[in-house]
Amino acid sequence: MLRRMHRMRLATKHFIFLFLGGLLVFGILAWSTLVQSEQLFRAQTIRDSEIIINRTNDYLNAYLENVQHVILQLVSRSDIFDSYDPMYTEKALQEYADTNNSIISTILFVKDDGTILSNTQLYYDILGSGELPDVFELAKGNYGGINWSEPYWSSLSQYTVAFVRPVGGSQKGIVVIEINLKEFSSRLATLSGGEFQTFMIMSAGGRLVAGNAYSKLLPYPSYPPELPAALNEQLFELPTGTSEMETGNNHLIAVKSNMNRLGWSLISVFDKGYFYGNIGELYATYGRAALLLVIILLAGALMISRTFSQPIITLAKKMDRVQDIDVPSYLSVSRGDEIGDLARSYNSLMSRISMLSKDIVEMEVKKRSYEIRMLQNQIGPHFLYNTLACIASLAYQNKNDQVQETIHSLVGLLSISMGKESSLTTLAEEIQGIEMFTQIQNVRYGNRFTLKLEIDPAVLKVLMPRLTLQPLVENAIFHGIVPTRQHGMITIRAFRNKKGVRIYIRNNGIGISKPFFQKLLEGQPHDDDMNRKDGLGVYNVNHRLFLYFGRPYGLKANGVHTGTIVCVRIPYTTERSQV
Incomplete structure (x- = not known):
């Protein structure tokens, strides 16, 4: 497989890698987006159901607050319960029941002597109510507050829940209100009911308080609505929040709220297929989009591959020719x-x-030409003439020691300049020639300057073109120190740094401007105070350094108020084969 890939053309490999890489990236992004979209959709659906539950809970709480408000209003009516006229009490209770008929089904007042008065006194006298004794016991357990019962069947109010409160600290009696659960369930059904949704309210004791008797999701085999015992227990034990459950062939999603202050819990039940029904459509949409994008990716990879590879192939063929x-x-x-x-x-x-x-x-030709010119013109005739004239003058003055020293320096200088076949020399030999040259010039001008050497021994063996320093020292003497008519100082300092070897030649005579020195380096016309030969000497030194070592190396000058500093930049090279 690897050999086959190795033999493939660039266009084919580019197409394969681009297509597979794009497909992998797209697949990961698409799958991640799909999973996140599904999670967000499920979370949004659950949030929507929780909003419905909260809205229904708000209605339930408002309903119960109205019931409690009616009870508090009743127990504050001392005129009703202090009256010895039963007809007056029955009429007052009937008015409260009629005013709140959507909430209250029956109001009963049980006196301390056991007499029971009701807003439907005739029905009570005929039908009675078997659950009342248990309800009365609730009031005896808490004389200072409102109590409520578990759901039960009442002859007067049918399926109901009773709210009870003592009147006057139980000395006068007990007020009992049986709420209208049928009307209550109907109103809740408008908020939480539907073909694929139903609801139920479970009491703290696990009894069904209210529910949608017409729902197809959960079986209500009888009226009052009671669930099968196993299903009732399953719903009662559901944790708060969202849960999945099964009843027969139905797969359901149940969302259970926290208990309210009565201990009741609201449970909304949804058909699972309806609850997550749009997720299937989400998968189908992603599938169609994925197929379309794969086709686009295939075409795009082919087009991009040909766009990039074809010009490269043309370039390769051109380079081969x-x-x-x-x-x-x-x-x-x-x-x-x-x-x-x-x-x-x-x-x-x-x-x-x-x-x-x-x-x-061209540089090779120039290099050879400069080497020949350097050998032919290392010491100009005027220098020899001046030196010989100086020796003659010394001999005439019988200064034999100086004559001998000057001749010795001249011979040594001629030996260094002309007695070597190679155009390269070491810095040590170049410094030796400078010492001889400056000795001759000091004899000629009467010790007008002092030569000071600060040479690092580590750079004495470095190679450089012959006669690199002498033209620079000569310019320092003739154009820097001699015109001042004062004793001068020429300092030569050499050391090594990270960029190679640096040689500084400084004099304290007349300074030279940096723009003028740049003209000398470029071989441009010179001012009257420096003859053409001296200017060409600077240009030739700089150009020979460039020919031997390249562009980063050569001469650089900085003019100061009391002289000039010229820097010679060369690489650290001790082997002739490296130049």
């Missing part, structure tokens, strides 16, 4: 993108290669 650097073969450029930049870079590269080839040949 390159044989003669002097006659480069250029590409036609008509694109403005990176491929066009590559073609332009190739054309520029071929042009630079051709120019560099010509420069190399």
Whole structure:
């Protein structure tokens, strides 16, 4: 497999990697997005159901607060319960029941002597109520507050819940209100009912308080609505929040609220298929989008691969045909993108290669020419003439010691300058020549300057072109110190740093401006105060350094108020084979 991939063309490999890589990235992103979308959708559906539950709970709490408010109003009516006229009490209770008929089904007042009065006194006298004794016991357990019963069947109010409160600290009797659970369930059904949704309210004792008797999701085999014991227990034991459950063939989602202050819990039940019904459509939509994007990715990968590979193939064929650097073969450029930049870079590269080839040949010719010129003109005739005239003058004055020293320096200088075949010398030999040269000039000018050497021994063996320092020292003497008519100082300091070897030649004579020195380096016309030979000496030194070592090396000068500093920059090279 790897061998087959290795033999494939660039366009084929680019297409395969681009398509598979894009498909992998898209697949991961699409799957991650799908999972997140499903989770968000499920979470949003649950939040919507919880909003419905909270809204229904608010209604339930408001309903119960109204019941409690009616009880508190009743127990505050001392005129009703202090009256000895039963007809007056029955009429007052009837008025309260009629005013709140959507909440209250029956109101009963049980006196301390056991007499029971009701807003439906005739029905009570005929039907009675078997659950009342248990309800009365609730009031005896808490004389200071309102108590409520578990759901029960009443002859007067049918399926109901009773709210009881003593009147006057139980000395006068007990008020009992049986609420209208049928009306209560009907109103809740408008909030939480539907074909795929139903609700129920469970009491603290696990009894069904209210529910939608017409729902198809849960069985209500009888009226009052009672669930099968197993299902009733299953719903009662559901944890608060969202849960899944099964009843027969129905897969349901149950959302249970926290208990309210009566201990009742509201449970909303949804058909699971309806609850998550849109998730299937979400998967189908993603499937269609994935198929479309795979097709687009396939076409795009093929197009991009051909767009990139075809110009590269053309470039490779063009490069294969390159044989003669002097006659480069250029590409036609008509694109403005990176491929066009590559073609332009190739054309520029071929042009630079051709120019560099010509420069190399030209530099080799110039290098040989400068070497010959250096050997022929190392010491000019005027220098020999002046030196010999100086020796004659010393001999005439019988200064034999100085004559001998000057001749010795001249011979040594001629030996260093002309007695070597190589155009390279060490810094030690160059310094030796400088000492001889400055001795001759001091004899000529009468000890007008002092030579100070600060040479690091580590750089004495470094190689450099012959007669690099002498023209610079000569300029320092003739154009820096001699015109001042004062005793001067020439300091030569050499050391090594990270960039190579630095040699500083400083004099305290007349300074030179940096722009003027730059003109000398470029070989441009010179001012009247420096003759053409001296200017060419600086240019030749700088140019020879460039020919031997390259562009970063050469001369650099800084003019100061009391002289000039010239820096010679050369690499640290001790082997002639490296130059």
